Amino acid sequence: MQLGSVFIxxxxxxxxxxxxxxxxxxxxxxxxxxxxxxxxFLITTTSKVNEYEEGARKNRIYYKFKAGYFGFVEDCILDLDSCYS
Known part of the structure; x- marks a missing residue:
């Protein structure tokens, strides 16, 4: 598996x-x-995009995957802060 590979x-x-x-x-x-x-090391994603764009988690470091890319069927967030907290 290569670094950055996405799987379900x-x-x-x-x-x-x-x-x-x-x-x-x-x-x-x-x-x-x-x-x-x-x-x-595997990190899961969340589809709770609103919590990161305007909610309680908006100041966290994250990456947003758009639906249609890398196999995602809906927008998802990869919360990088959750890896180190």
């Missing part, structure tokens, strides 16, 4: 809301630190 995990079972739903993930690479229990 159909019926992702580990959602906080409980309901299974397809989730997009972006591959951010492998760990090169010995003894690190994390082997690969």
């Amino acid at each position: 995990w159909k019926k992702f079972p580990f959602r906080e809301e409980g309901k299974e739903k397809d989730r997009y993930f972006v591959y951010f690479g492998k760990s090169h630190f010995p003894g690190n229990p994390i082997n690969i």
Whole structure:
């Protein structure tokens, strides 16, 4: 898998809301630190675009994927701040 690859995990079972739903993930690479229990880094996206454009998360660092690009069927947000908080 190449850095930045986007893939869909159909019926992702580990959602906080409980309901299974397809989730997009972006591959951010492998760990090169010995003894690190994390082997690969995957970041999921959210379709809650309004929270980032005008809501409580508007000051966070994020990237917006537009529908029709990289396989996304709707606009999605990749919250980069969530990776480091």
